[in-house]
Amino acid sequence: MTNATKAYDALMAFQRETEALAQIAGRLGWDQETMMPRGAADQRAEETGALEGVLHARRTDPRIGEWLAAAEGADEVAVAQLRLIRRSYDRATRVPADLVQEIARVTSIAQGIWAEARSKDDVPAFLPVLEQVIGLRQKEAAAIADGRDPYDALIDDYEPGASASSIGAVFDRMRPRLVALREAVLGAAHQPRPISGAFGAEAQLRLSRKLAANFGYDWLRGRLDTAVHPFSSGSGDDVRITTRIVETDPFNCFYSTIHEVGHATYELAIDPDYRLTPLGAGVSMGVHESQSRIYENQLGRSRAFTGWLFTEMRDRFGEFGINSADDFYGTVNRVQPGFIRTEADEVHYNLHIMMRFDLERALIRGDLAVADLEAAWNDRFKADFGVTVQRPSEGLLQDVHWSCGLFGYFPTYTLGNIYAGCLHKALREAVPDLDTALAEGDPSPATDWLREVLQRHGGLRPPRETIAAACGFKPDEGPLLDYLESKFRGIYGL
Numbered sequence: 001m002t003n004a005t006k007a008y009d010a011l012m013a014f015q016r017e018t019e020a021l022a023q024i025a026g027r028l029g030w031d032q033e034t035m036m037p038r039g040a041a042d043q044r045a046e047e048t049g050a051l052e053g054v055l056h057a058r059r060t061d062p063r064i065g066e067w068l069a070a071a072e073g074a075d076e077v078a079v080a081q082l083r084l085i086r087r088s089y090d091r092a093t094r095v096p097a098d099l100v101q102e103i104a105r106v107t108s109i110a111q112g113i114w115a116e117a118r119s120k121d122d123v124p125a126f127l128p129v130l131e132q133v134i135g136l137r138q139k140e141a142a143a144i145a146d147g148r149d150p151y152d153a154l155i156d157d158y159e160p161g162a163s164a165s166s167i168g169a170v171f172d173r174m175r176p177r178l179v180a181l182r183e184a185v186l187g188a189a190h191q192p193r194p195i196s197g198a199f200g201a202e203a204q205l206r207l208s209r210k211l212a213a214n215f216g217y218d219w220l221r222g223r224l225d226t227a228v229h230p231f232s233s234g235s236g237d238d239v240r241i242t243t244r245i246v247e248t249d250p251f252n253c254f255y256s257t258i259h260e261v262g263h264a265t266y267e268l269a270i271d272p273d274y275r276l277t278p279l280g281a282g283v284s285m286g287v288h289e290s291q292s293r294i295y296e297n298q299l300g301r302s303r304a305f306t307g308w309l310f311t312e313m314r315d316r317f318g319e320f321g322i323n324s325a326d327d328f329y330g331t332v333n334r335v336q337p338g339f340i341r342t343e344a345d346e347v348h349y350n351l352h353i354m355m356r357f358d359l360e361r362a363l364i365r366g367d368l369a370v371a372d373l374e375a376a377w378n379d380r381f382k383a384d385f386g387v388t389v390q391r392p393s394e395g396l397l398q399d400v401h402w403s404c405g406l407f408g409y410f411p412t413y414t415l416g417n418i419y420a421g422c423l424h425k426a427l428r429e430a431v432p433d434l435d436t437a438l439a440e441g442d443p444s445p446a447t448d449w450l451r452e453v454l455q456r457h458g459g460l461r462p463p464r465e466t467i468a469a470a471c472g473f474k475p476d477e478g479p480l481l482d483y484l485e486s487k488f489r490g491i492y493g494l
């Protein structure tokens with residue numbers, strides 16, 4: 001055995017234990033959002049902080065530097081493993097251990113304060129801890145950025161290779177077409193009707209389970225619970241999802257479930273050889289979101305699939321004020337300038353993201369003071385959506401992200417939409433008769449294709465290359481905008 005091989009094997013064995021501990025940390029996070037008693041928050045903050053400390057010590061262990069210097073990748077997979085470990089090591093060694101622990105401790109407390117403030121519409125209760133979180137992330141970003149834009153350093157954590165300027169340029173190109181589509185749709189003579197009635201929680205969960213199964217979720221290696229903000233969690237053989245239930249709005253539950261199944265099946269589909277290695281997880285938040293979005297929107301909200309869902313819902317819930325599958329398709333895709341990002345339709349969704357992107361970029365750069373954030377949010381919302389925010393829980397207190405310190409995360413949602421648009425274009429060419437299966441409630445030809453061209457590869461290639469390899473062309477915003485215009489002009493008779 002050569003020294004290079006020995007170093008590689010030692011590095012991978014060490015890394016495997018780190019990955020296992022990181023999975024445990026993730027499962028604690030899952031527990032915090034689903035099962036943990038409220039009174040345990042302070043203790044959990046300490047537990048999480050301790051575990052993050054252990055993880056940081058392992059990720060910055062000087063032996064990694066030595067192994068990296070000696071190791072050589074024998075094949076494409078080994079080269080990719082080394083690339084990801086080197087990247088993580090370079091980032092981790094730039095950030096002091098006490099700062100990492102402080103970020104874990106403060107963000108854990110901040111999430112509790114945010115939840116309380118949100119339930120009471122109390123912005124002043126949240127701002128001091130938000131200011132603390134921003135200060136800590138600014139410090140971290142400055143340590144990593146090495147003279148570059150500190151916000152880029154934060155984005156890079158979620159979407160390797162992306163930058164604020166490249167994303168800003170894409171958003172600038174998208175905005176006029178989205179605004180024009182929004183105006184046309186809201187001004188259309190034909191407007192789809194909303195759904196009406198009460199939909200029992202148990203029946204919603206039962207149909208959610210069926211939807212998850214149809215989209216390929218593996219119940220042997222997963223489970224479904226409820227949470228305030230639906231999410232998926234874990235990699236390998238334990239990938240859990242959550243959904244939420246609103247009795248008057250069953251779509252909230254159904255499409256949250258389908259969305260999270262997209263995230264979860266991606267993780268579950270990754271080559272088992274990559275388990276508990278850097279390649280054994282989704283490659284970036286943007287690529288992850290492309291899987292959840294294509295499941296939820298391009299497949300789950302398609303005319304063909306909603307035709308099946310209409311029959312399924314009529315069988316389970318009786319009448320709910322919609323008379324035909326065509327009308328139901330309009331109802332599922334109804335466009336409305338609502339306040340809440342997670343409930344936004346496909347036309348408005350990216351406008352929510354662009355607004356958060358501009359605000360958080362200004363916060364991290366120090367161009368916007370926390371004290372001015374609420375006014376900045378409300379002004380921008382009025383300008384972009386034409387309605388006035390009435391309550392902070394429908395405004396800047398609606399999202400958990402900033403309390404968790406997740407600055408730079410929001411733009412990955414729109415990158416995910418862009419990637420989903422590209423994948424959908426390639427998918428329709430690869431599987432021309434897809435609608436026949438979707439009309440029977442069976443998305444498996446699509447999920448099989450995604451598994452083959454993208455999901456099984458995990459972190460093998462960088463994000464944009466992952467999408468390009470799957471699609472056969474370089475990703476840009478064109479296919480998403482074409483899809484949105486064609487779909488919504490059709491529904492609204494424009």
Ligand code: ZN
Nearest residue numbers: 259263289292
């Ligand atoms: Zn998602």
